[in-house]
Amino acid sequence: MKVGIISFAHMHAQSYAFHLIKHPEAELIAIWDDDQDRGNEMAEKFHCSFYSTLESFLKLDLQAVIICSENSNHKNHVIAAAKAKKHILCEKPIATSVEDALEMIQTCQKEGVILQIAYPVRFAPSIRKVKDLIDSGAIGDVIAINGTNHGQMPGGWFIDERLSGGGAATDHIVHVMDLIRWMLQDEVKTVYAELDTRFYDIAVEDCGIVLLELESGVKATIDPSWSRPKTFPTWGDVTMTIIGTKGTLTVDAFKQHTVYYNDKDMKISHLPWANDMDEELINDFLECVKEKRPPFITGVDGLRTLEVVKAAYQSNELKKPVMINRVEID
Numbered sequence: 526m527k528v529g530i531i532s533f534a535h536m537h538a539q540s541y542a543f544h545l546i547k548h549p550e551a552e553l554i555a556i557w558d559d560d561q562d563r564g565n566e567m568a569e570k571f572h573c574s575f576y577s578t579l580e581s582f583l584k585l586d587l588q589a590v591i592i593c594s595e596n597s598n599h600k601n602h603v604i605a606a607a608k609a610k611k612h613i614l615c616e617k618p619i620a621t622s623v624e625d626a627l628e629m630i631q632t633c634q635k636e637g638v639i640l641q642i643a644y645p646v647r648f649a650p651s652i653r654k655v656k657d658l659i660d661s662g663a664i665g666d667v668i669a670i671n672g673t674n675h676g677q678m679p680g681g682w683f684i685d686e687r688l689s690g691g692g693a694a695t696d697h698i699v700h701v702m703d704l705i706r707w708m709l710q711d712e713v714k715t716v717y718a719e720l721d722t723r724f725y726d727i728a729v730e731d732c733g734i735v736l737l738e739l740e741s742g743v744k745a746t747i748d749p750s751w752s753r754p755k756t757f758p759t760w761g762d763v764t765m766t767i768i769g770t771k772g773t774l775t776v777d778a779f780k781q782h783t784v785y786y787n788d789k790d791m792k793i794s795h796l797p798w799a800n801d802m803d804e805e806l807i808n809d810f811l812e813c814v815k816e817k818r819p820p821f822i823t824g825v826d827g828l829r830t831l832e833v834v835k836a837a838y839q840s841n842e843l844k845k846p847v848m849i850n851r852v853e854i855d
Contacts, residue, residue, distance in 0.1 A: 526811060529555040529587045531579070531602050532594035533567045534682060535616045537643065537803065541591050542571045544807040551811050557582035559594075583609035589639075589814050592616060595688040596695070600625040603640065607632045612639040614810045618699050618834065619827030621690030626831050627852055630824040641810050641820035642827035644703040646763050648805035649778040655767065656708050664769030667709060670745040671768075672701035676761030678751040684727045692729025694720055694837055697749030699830040700763055703822070706829060708767075711739045713829075717846040718837035724752060735837050736846075758784065759795040778802075825854055 528551055530542060545553045557576045558564030568575035576582040583605060589612040592602045599620050606613050613633065619642050620626040633640040646652055659667060674697040682688040689695055706712065720733035732750035739745065753761050763778040781799035813820045832849055840847045 526551045526589065526814060527554050527585075527587050528552065528589045528591065528811075529557065529582060529585065529611075530567075531582070531590050531592045531606065532558050532598070533563055534558075534560070534595045534598075535593040536679070537616060538591070538593035539567070539570075540803045541593065541614075541643075541807055542567070544801070544804040545591075546571060547804075548807065548811060550815070555582055555585055555587065579605060583611065587611055589614070589810070591810075595682045596690045597621050597688050600629055603629045604632045607636040607638050607640070610636060610638060612814045614641045614643060614806075615827070616643045617827065618690070618695060618831050619824060620831065621695075623828065623832055623835060623852055626824070626828045627854070630828060630854060633824060639810075639813050639820050640824040641813060642822050642824060643806060644700060644822050644826070645802040645806040646700050646704060646778050647707060647822060648800070648802040648809070649763075650799050651776050651781065652704060652763075652778050655765070655774055655776045658774060659708055659767065659769075663772065664767065664774055665771030667743055667767055667769050669743065669768040670705055671766040672705065672745065673748040673762060673764045674698070674700050675748065675750055675752050677753045677755060677757060678725050678727070678731060684725075684729050686729055689729070691834070691838065692720075692722070692727070693731050693749050693751045694718070694733055694735070695834055696751070697761075698735060698747055698834050698837060699827075701747045701749070701765070702830045702833050703826060704763075704765065705737075705739075705745055706826065709739065709741070709743060711741050711743060712851065713833050713836075713849050714738050714740050715846045715848055716833060716836040716840050718840040720837070720841040724750075733837075733841070735833075737833070756792075758793045828852065828854075 564575045592615045715738045717736040720730040724731045735747040737745040767774040782795040782797045
């Protein structure tokens with residue numbers, strides 16, 4: 526399967542490229558990037574061709590593309606790829622506005638191409654075990670969830686609202702929100718959020734707390750803060766405490782690791798030994814394309830999590846809870 530990557534703006538692009546070239550049935554043959562120096566560097570690193578125009582890139586005989594551009598560019602890149610009949614894996618969040626997300630989904634439906642959103646945490650072995658335990662009734666009925674997605678402040682375009690759509694709330698609510706929706710098969714009813722900028726001198730929020738009530742009555746909290754220091758051994762975390770009527774589950778998606786004390790580079794890092802969630806995401810996407818089946822993580826999943834993000838910003842501005850106004854998909 527011939528695959529191309531649109532932009533290496535997002536740091537996950539290199540991980541996806543690495544797993545693509547490892548896959549026995551896939552070939553990374555082309556890269557497009559609006560940063561020509563970065564594009565050429567990545568093409569040399571991954572032994573493929575760099576294309577300076579998106580038009581020439583999309584004319585290639587590619588079955589699929591992976592989009593890792595800045596959040597505000599997802600819409601244009603997804604729509605261009607869909608019209609070129611390429612199946613798409615798009616980095617999260619799906620878009621910077623609900624309207625853009627809806628147009629992306631509708632265009633992919635019209636053009637008959639797959640739109641999968643990159644929520645790799647679903648593939649973490651510990652997270653899948655939690656899903657199985659919930660489904661089995663091991664902890665009874667879920668009544669509350671406390672979730673975190675702390676991370677290091679990424680800088681660059683992530684703190685430029687024109688390109689990112691927002692700060693830590695945009696970047697980190699979506700991962701935990703996707704897990705909550707997937708695990709419980711439930712939707713958010715109301716959102717209350719308080720967001721602030723307390724760790725860094727930047728123009729977007731770097732911390733906050735989000736309180737959710739689901740349609741079923743389950744209560745949930747998400748802490749999406751960029752609160753990890755630069756010296757932290759990994760980029761951040763995804764943790765959940767899930768409270769049921771018969772018991773409580775606690776999970777850390779990144780707990781399965783070895784601590785590496787590196788005197789040569791004078792740093793400490795975590796080396797994961799669990800199945801790589803990015804690799805599982807790439808494998809699933811390629812299988813979707815090969816088998817022509819619906820994606821495990823759909824454009825609608827991306828839309829629903831984005832609706833929660835936008836409601837959080839609205840709640841923070843109004844200083845009160847807001848109801849989710851879900852967009853209907855034809």
